[in-house]
Amino acid sequence: MKHFEANFDGLVGPTHNYAGLSFGNVASFSNAAQTSNPKAAAKQGLQKAKSLADLGMVQGVLAPQERPDLYTLRRIGFSGSDAEVLQKAAQQAPALLNACCSASSMWTANAATVSPSADTRDGKVHFTPANLVDKLHRSIEPVTTGNILQATFNNDRHFKHHQHLPEHASFGDEGAANHTRLCAEYGHAGVELFVYGQSATNPDAPKPKKYPARHTLEASQAVARLHQLEDESCVFMQQNPDVIDQGVFHNDVISVGNQNVLFYHEQAFLHTEAKFDEIRRKMDSDMHFIKVATSQVSIDDAVKSYLFNTQIITLPSGEMAIIAPTNCQENPAVFAYLNELITLGTPIKQVRYFDVKQSMQNGGGPACLRLRVAMNQQEVAAVNQNTLMNDSLFTRLNTWVDRHYRDQLTVQDLADPQLIIESRTALDELTQILKLGSVYQFQK
Numbered sequence: 132m133k134h135f136e137a138n139f140d141g142l143v144g145p146t147h148n149y150a151g152l153s154f155g156n157v158a159s160f161s162n163a164a165q166t167s168n169p170k171a172a173a174k175q176g177l178q179k180a181k182s183l184a185d186l187g188m189v190q191g192v193l194a195p196q197e198r199p200d201l202y203t204l205r206r207i208g209f210s211g212s213d214a215e216v217l218q219k220a221a222q223q224a225p226a227l228l229n230a231c232c233s234a235s236s237m238w239t240a241n242a243a244t245v246s247p248s249a250d251t252r253d254g255k256v257h258f259t260p261a262n263l264v265d266k267l268h269r270s271i272e273p274v275t276t277g278n279i280l281q282a283t284f285n286n287d288r289h290f291k292h293h294q295h296l297p298e299h300a301s302f303g304d305e306g307a308a309n310h311t312r313l314c315a316e317y318g319h320a321g322v323e324l325f326v327y328g329q330s331a332t333n334p335d336a337p338k339p340k341k342y343p344a345r346h347t348l349e350a351s352q353a354v355a356r357l358h359q360l361e362d363e364s365c366v367f368m369q370q371n372p373d374v375i376d377q378g379v380f381h382n383d384v385i386s387v388g389n390q391n392v393l394f395y396h397e398q399a400f401l402h403t404e405a406k407f408d409e410i411r412r413k414m415d416s417d418m419h420f421i422k423v424a425t426s427q428v429s430i431d432d433a434v435k436s437y438l439f440n441t442q443i444i445t446l447p448s449g450e451m452a453i454i455a456p457t458n459c460q461e462n463p464a465v466f467a468y469l470n471e472l473i474t475l476g477t478p479i480k481q482v483r484y485f486d487v488k489q490s491m492q493n494g495g496g497p498a499c500l501r502l503r504v505a506m507n508q509q510e511v512a513a514v515n516q517n518t519l520m521n522d523s524l525f526t527r528l529n530t531w532v533d534r535h536y537r538d539q540l541t542v543q544d545l546a547d548p549q550l551i552i553e554s555r556t557a558l559d560e561l562t563q564i565l566k567l568g569s570v571y572q573f574q575k
């Protein structure tokens with residue numbers, strides 16, 4: 132049977148904006164209060180997704196979330212009509228209003244952790260939505276994320292959906308941004324590499340001093356248990372706390388894997404050599420560890436360009452390609468490195484650049500925008516087919532964006548009661564296009 136690694140890209144929601152909500156994420160902070168362009172952002176994302184489908188990849192889309200989140204605003208005491216709730220929140224607690232308006236669900240690398248059926252004891256594909264507890268604006272995502280995942284992977288025979296982990300810092304879980312699956316072939320049992328920022332139950336373990344470590348070892352271990360993974364197919368590795376303090380808030384800002392390739396910065400991890408030995412021992416095939424030295428690309432350049440937030444994909448020809456943001460072309464050290472990389476005799480043979488600047492300005496690159504789901508042919512057939520990218524879906528979604536999205540949005544606009552009407556109208560229509568059923572609270 133054929134096997135694929137599908138990418139499910141998050142559609143950028145109608146409230147895409149720059150509110151500076153993510154302490155520790157340099158781009159989020161430095162672009163705070165800029166005017167965003169939700170229409171351009173959504174179209175940049177669609178273009179990347181369509182281009183991957185055109186390359187012969189299995190490509191899907193995941194619906195965005197309903198924002199402004201009036202349910203959370205009411206839960207914390209703002210009352211009255213929808214317009215009154217927005218107005219009171221804007222006056223009394225603008226930071227809370229901003230948190231309830233973020234389109235951050237577009238970064239579906241953080242939607243969940245996914246383990247393919249080749250790795251799990253029950254032979255199903257397992258999904259655990261990430262609780263994202265470290266950031267208020269993201270901590271309100273997991274319930275709806277679960278609804279959307281269940282409507283997209285809606286077949287009990289093949290897909291197993293878990294509840295998100297307990298909402299406590301001990302179980303800080305940022306999903307697949309800190310999870311990479313290494314394997315010889317997508318359909319073979321692989322090694323699931325879980326990268327965490329700190330251990331919650333070991334106060335003496337290293338941790339960053341300036342910025343938060345969002346993800347714990349305990350969360351990764353819980354996901355491995357839920358997903359019925361064998362100890363022999365898991366490796367838990369700690370991120371270097373020093374790089375978290377330099378803006379590497381997720382592991383996918385400093386390393387990315389695909390099949391038997393791990394592309395990483397030399398400062399990415401703690402105990403790198405011992406852990407790589409463990410990976411080698413647990414893999415049933417040779418690994419290519421592609422190290423980028425600080426002398427080639429500094430941490431600062433890696434964070435600014437998102438060199439490691441690239442997607443490494445295996446094309447139908449068997450060659451690997453890197454899907455990079457155009458920001459990598461604009462950074463001389465990174466561009467020079469990438470030009471050299473494709474000549475080094477590694478499995479990576481091409482680089483393709485995409486403009487995803489609207490997302491990058493919030494600290495999310497190409498890899499943040501996608502959730503990887505390795506599946507066999509039968510599993511791909513069991514996915515909600517209306518979510519899979521093709522010419523007709525691409526045209527429909529572009530028309531849908533043109534009809535419903537604004538081409539500029541400021542943080543002040545978030546209190547505009549018209550935005551909630553526009554957003555709900557758009558999402559209601561989207562659930563019909565993707566045939567998701569009622570996944571949003573306003574539809575229930």
Ligand SMILES: NCCC[C@H](NC(=O)CCC(=O)O)C(=O)O
Pocket residue numbers: 148149150151152153156159160233235238240241266269308381493494495496499
């Ligand atoms: N994987 C990339 C995630 C980026 C995301 N940025 C944000 O939420 C920025 C939102 C803002 O600043 O408006 C985050 O940090 O979790």
